[in-house]
Structures are given as C-alpha cells and as structure tokens.
Amino acid sequence: MALTIIPLAGIPEVRPGDDVARMIVDAANAGSGIEAGDVIVVTQKIVSKAEGRVLSLDTVTPSPEAEKLAAETEKDPRLVELILRESRGVVRQRGPVLITETQHGFICANAGIDASNVGPEGIVCLLPEDPDASARNIRDAIRTATGADVAVIISDTFGRPWREGHTNVAIGVAGMLPFVDYVGQTDSHGYELRVTTICAADELAAAAELVQNKLDAVPVAIVRGYPYVRGEGAAREIVRDREKDLFR
Amino acid sequence: MALTIIPLAGIPEVRPGDDVARMIVDAANAGSGIEAGDVIVVTQKIVSKAEGRVLSLDTVTPSPEAEKLAAETEKDPRLVELILRESRGVVRQRGPVLITETQHGFICANAGIDASNVGPEGIVCLLPEDPDASARNIRDAIRTATGADVAVIISDTFGRPWREGHTNVAIGVAGMLPFVDYVGQTDSHGYELRVTTICAADELAAAAELVQNKLDAVPVAIVRGYPYVRGEGAAREIVRDREKDLFR
Numbered sequence: 467m468a469l470t471i472i473p474l475a476g477i478p479e480v481r482p483g484d485d486v487a488r489m490i491v492d493a494a495n496a497g498s499g500i501e502a503g504d505v506i507v508v509t510q511k512i513v514s515k516a517e518g519r520v521l522s523l524d525t526v527t528p529s530p531e532a533e534k535l536a537a538e539t540e541k542d543p544r545l546v547e548l549i550l551r552e553s554r555g556v557v558r559q560r561g562p563v564l565i566t567e568t569q570h571g572f573i574c575a576n577a578g579i580d581a582s583n584v585g586p587e588g589i590v591c592l593l594p595e596d597p598d599a600s601a602r603n604i605r606d607a608i609r610t611a612t613g614a615d616v617a618v619i620i621s622d623t624f625g626r627p628w629r630e631g632h633t634n635v636a637i638g639v640a641g642m643l644p645f646v647d648y649v650g651q652t653d654s655h656g657y658e659l660r661v662t663t664i665c666a667a668d669e670l671a672a673a674a675e676l677v678q679n680k681l682d683a684v685p686v687a688i689v690r691g692y693p694y695v696r697g698e699g700a701a702r703e704i705v706r707d708r709e710k711d712l713f714r
Numbered sequence: 715m716a717l718t719i720i721p722l723a724g725i726p727e728v729r730p731g732d733d734v735a736r737m738i739v740d741a742a743n744a745g746s747g748i749e750a751g752d753v754i755v756v757t758q759k760i761v762s763k764a765e766g767r768v769l770s771l772d773t774v775t776p777s778p779e780a781e782k783l784a785a786e787t788e789k790d791p792r793l794v795e796l797i798l799r800e801s802r803g804v805v806r807q808r809g810p811v812l813i814t815e816t817q818h819g820f821i822c823a824n825a826g827i828d829a830s831n832v833g834p835e836g837i838v839c840l841l842p843e844d845p846d847a848s849a850r851n852i853r854d855a856i857r858t859a860t861g862a863d864v865a866v867i868i869s870d871t872f873g874r875p876w877r878e879g880h881t882n883v884a885i886g887v888a889g890m891l892p893f894v895d896y897v898g899q900t901d902s903h904g905y906e907l908r909v910t911t912i913c914a915a916d917e918l919a920a921a922a923e924l925v926q927n928k929l930d931a932v933p934v935a936i937v938r939g940y941p942y943v944r945g946e947g948a949a950r951e952i953v954r955d956r957e958k959d960l961f962r
Contacts, residue, residue: 468746469925471717498716558960565960573876623910627875627961628821630954631893631913633920635877645879662871664923665879672881673921675912676940677717692924706878712806712813713875713961 467691472498473677474686482518487607490686498688502614505689506604507674510622510637511580512685513600514591523548523588539564545581545590552577552592557714568593571705572637573714574624594620597638598700605640617641617694620701621671627713634675636667639701642694644668665704666694715939720746721925722934730766735855738934746936750862753937754852755922758870758885759828760933761848762839771796771836787812793829793838800825800840805962816841819953820885821962822872842868845886846948853888865889865942868949869919875961882923884915887949890942892916913952914942 476493480486486508494500514520528536528543532550536543539562546564550556553566557573566577570593578593594600597620605618620638625631636644644667674687708714724741728734734756742748762768776784776791780798784791787810794812798804801814805821814825818841826841842848845868853866868886873879884892892915922935956962 467925468721469719471719471921473716560960563960623912628954628959629883629913629916629952631911631916631952633913633916663879664871665877665881666924668877668879668881669920669924672917673719673924676914676917676921676937677715689924704877704879706876711876712808712811 469673469689469691471673471677472688472690473684474498474688475684477512477685480512480515480685482515482520484516485607486512486516487604487611490604491608491611493686494688498690500608500612500614500616500688501690502616503690503693504614505617505619505642505670505692505694506608507619507621507671507678507687507689508601508604509634509678509685510578510593510597510620511591513594513597513604513620513638514580517594517600519592519594520589521548521592523590535559535564542581542588544588545576545579548579548590548592549577552579567714570597570637570702572624574622578622578624578637593622593637598640598702599638601638601640601701615641615696617696617699619667619671619674621674623675634671634678636665636671636701636704639667639699639704641696642667642699643697644699644701644704646695666692667699667701667704670694717921717937717939719921719925720936720938721932722746722936723932725760725933728760728763728933730763730768732764733855734760734764735852735859738852739856739859741934742936746938748856748860748862748864748936749938750864751938751941752862752864753867753890753918753940753942754856754864755867755869755919755926755935755937756849756852757882757926757933758826758841758845758868759839761842761845761852761868761886762828765842765848767840767842768837769796769840771838783807783812790829790836792836793824793827796827796838796840797825800827818845818885818950820872822870826870826872826885841870841885846888846950847886849886849888849949863889863944865944865947867915867919867922869922871923882919882926884913884919884949884952887915887947887952889944890915890947891945892947892949892952894943914940915947915949915952918942
C-alpha cells in the first residue's frame with residue numbers, strides 16, 4: 467500500500483508553555499485531519515521551545531574546562547559550558563567540531579544544542595530533557611483530543627560518520643516499536659536465516675524531513691499508511707550500549 | 715505538498731543479464747505509471763543480480779590473510795576472501811563483526827556482500843561495481859522507454875555507529891543532487907547564518923524502505939512529489955573524505 471507524507475501547515479511560532487499537541491490537532495483539523503494509525507513526526511525544536519528548554523547565554527557562567535574547550539573550538543565559552551552540562555562526555559573534538567554523548571546517550575554535534583539564531587539576546591535551544599516522555603505526552607494529548615491512537619516521533623537533524631550531510635533521526639518515540647525485524651529468504655538448506663533489524667523510527671523521521679525541509683517552516687509531518695508495530699516504544703532503545711559500540 | 719511513496723509490485727525474480735529498467739517500466743505500466751520528477755528507488759540486490767555480481771563460493775580460493783581473518787570472525791574463508799577483495803581495508807573487527815571500507819568508499823559490514831541465502835550452492839551477491847553508473851543506466855533506459863525524466867537511487871541496508879538497527883541509504887544516485895542546503899533563520903543581527911546540509915538521497919532511500927520492507931519482496935519504490943534538485947548527482951559525493959572523517 468502506498469504511504470503518504472503530509473506536511474502540516476499552520477503551526478504558529480511556539481513559545482515556552484505552549485501546548486504543542488493542541489497546535490498539531492488544530493492545524494490538522496484545518497487540513498488532513500488526524501487518523502488512527504498515523505505517525506506524527508514533530509521536530510525537536512518546537513518541543514524544546516514549548517518545554518522551556520530555551521535559555522540565554524547571559525545566564526551561563528563557563529567553567530575553566532569550558533573556557534579551555536571553547537578556546538580550542540573557537541566557540542562561545544558559555545555555549546561550551548551548556549554543551550558540557552548536557553553531555554556525558556566528549557566523543558570527538560577536532561577544530562570547531564565537537565561531538566558529544568548527550569545525557570540521553572545520543573551522539574551528535576554540540577549535544578544537540580541549537581545556537582543557530584543566537585543574536586545579541588544569546589538565546590539557545592537545548593534538546594528536550596526526556597524526548598520519549600515528550601512524545602508520550604503529545605501522543606496522549608492527541609488521543610484525548612481526537613480519539614485517534616497514533617504514534618509520535620520527535621525528530622532531530624544529526625550528522626553521521628563516513629557520510630556527508632545530515633539526516634533526521636528519532637530522538638523520541640511513543641506508541642510504536644522503533645524496530646522491525648525482517649526475516650530473509652526461507653532457507654530450505656538448513657542454513658541460518660538472516661534477520662535484518664530495521665530502525666523504522668529513524669526511517670520515518672528521515673521520510674518526514676522530505677516534506678518538512680526549509681528547517682523550521684514545517685515542524686510537523688504526518689506519515690499515513692505505515693503499518694507500524696504498536697507498543698510503548700522509546701527512542702532510548704535505539705541508543706547502542708557503549709560496550710557494544712565499535713566507534714567511540 | 716504531500717509526498718507519496720508507492721511500492722512497485724510485480725517485479726519478477728531477477729537473473730543475470732536481465733533488464734531491470736524494462737522490468738520497472740513494465741511493473742509501473744501495470745499500476746501507478748512513471749511520471750517526470752519521480753524518484754525511483756531500487757534496492758541493490760536486484761541491480762547486482764542483473765549485473766551478474768553473484769558468484770559461487772566454490773570458485774573462490776582464500777588467501778592466507780582471509781583464512782586468518784575467517785578463523786577470527788568465524789566466517790567462511792571464501793566469503794572473507796571476497797570481502798577483502800571488495801574492500802580497501804578493514805575498519806573494525808570484533809567477534810563476528812567485520813566492518814570494511816568498500817572499493818567505492820562505503821563503510822559497512824562485510825563489504826556489503828549479501829550471503830543471506832548461501833545454501834549448498836554457496837551463492838553470494840556483491841555490491842554493483844559502480845552503483846552510480848547502475849543508477850545512470852537505469853535512469854537513461856527509463857527515459858528512453860517512457861519519456862519521463864526521473865531520478866534513480868540504488869539503495870542498500872547499512873548499520874551505523876551508536877544507533878541500533880539498520881536503515882536504507884543511497885549507494886547510487888543519478889538525476890538529482892544528493893544534498894539540499896537549507897539556510898536557517900534570517901539573521902537580522904549580523905551573525906552568521908546556519909546552513910544545514912541534508913542528505914536527501916539517504917532520506918529518500920530510507921523513506922522507500924518503509925514500503926519495500928520484507929527484504930526483497932518489493933525491490934522498487936517510487937517516491938512521487940519530492941522536489942529534488944536536478945543534476946548529474948552521484949552517491950560517491952556522499953562518501954566523506956578520509957581526512958575529514960573522525961571515526962575511522
């Protein structure tokens with residue numbers, strides 16, 4: 467069956483305390499609606515803003531460690547202080563590039579802190595404290611408002627090793643299992659069957675980006691027609707255990 | 715605008731020498747057709763098969779190096795010999811996991827060799843020798859047959875560091891630029907604008923997988939409604955230069 471990815475137009479500028487689920491439902495009601503089985507992909511930034519995860523660099527006092535790392539990376543020491551606070555540790559550092567492991571376990575540049583519109587006000591945007599909880603809250607509120615049982619993915623734009631360009635991945639998941647297991651060809655020879663585990667949540671986040679593009683212009687997309695596996699789900703399951711990882 | 719991802723049913727089992735473009739056009743003509751601006755996402759395996767990149771392990775004599783690595787990874791020495799031939803080098807090795815850099819520059823498990831249906835015949839499937847050329851050939855043949863100017867992506871299923879599960883990525887591209895640059899918020903303060911480069915080709919490959927699933931059941935999907943940037947394009951552009959990479 468064909469799958470449709472619908473950009474959700476009409477989400478207003480989000481401010482701390484705003485009800486993102488309500489904004490999504492209102493925007494959807496003016497257009498494609500929300501149906502049971504939809505996957506609602508919400509970009510991280512509006513979730514962070516609604517949750518008040520924005521702050522002014524003026525409120526931050528850098529530690530000596532942040533001052534040192536800031537000099538090496540030619541970044542604002544206050545921004546580096548925030549990156550370190552949001553991180554379990556630095557994974558790689560070279561020139562201006564600073565890859566850290568966030569408190570959630572995600573590995574990305576600058577602990578996922580968005581400093582793209584730092585003006586004189588010095589406002590930056592942190593990742594949600596618990597993006598899985600953010601996804602659950604939005605999912606529950608959408609169900610309460612519409613009766614529709616949907617899955618919700620919080621997405622963010624991450625770089626990756628070996629390949630140029632960024633792609634959107636899932637940092638929060640609710641209402642679906644993030645993985646699907648496919649079993650390969652039926653093996654009539656007694657050989658082991660190949661099982662491939664696909665991270666459907668990341669593929670859904672990537673697919674949604676194709677209509678969200680232009681950064682924050684379309685912060686929400688609805689993926690309709692994808693037969694996800696229902697379940698509690700959590701993006702934390704996507705984080706590979708440190709001991710199993712070969713690239714730290 | 716909404717984007718549609720259409721699984722292309724009715725592609726028969728592909729054999730060496732088969733005309734994949736013709737099979738795609740025939741299957742599309744029986745259903746959704748092919749329209750100018752479509753992105754045709756073709757999984758690697760049928761391309762490799764059509765190009766004769768299948769061979770029997772019985773024809774392979776392992777080198778001493780392959781014998782040694784096979785013992786360490788508990789793999790068939792003949793398979794390891796092929797992995798080494800297809801690779802510029804081993805990137806990581808631990809237990810049964812063998813991550814190599816392919817001759818194309820892709821970093822993935824087992825040089826991308828698919829040994830999932832190795833039976834007594836010992837048939838394995840290598841990546842296309844030049845997946846960008848494969849994509850160009852399919853694109854040209856589709857245009858000749860239908861008149862439609864489309865983009866073609868050859869996709870494969872790769873694991874990645876730090877995150878569990880595999881996702882589909884582009885290993886061949888023709889007719890579109892693999893990247894899109896987005897410029898962030900207009901900066902009225904004289905600060906630098908943020909530019910995010912998205913690897914649209916990888917996101918399209920991932921999106922297509924959502925309807926292709928079940929491994930080889932649906933080897934082709936059509937993404938309709940994505941305003942890609944026309945151009946020669948090549949998945950080789952996605953490969954990050956060794957010197958710029960922090961995770962080798």
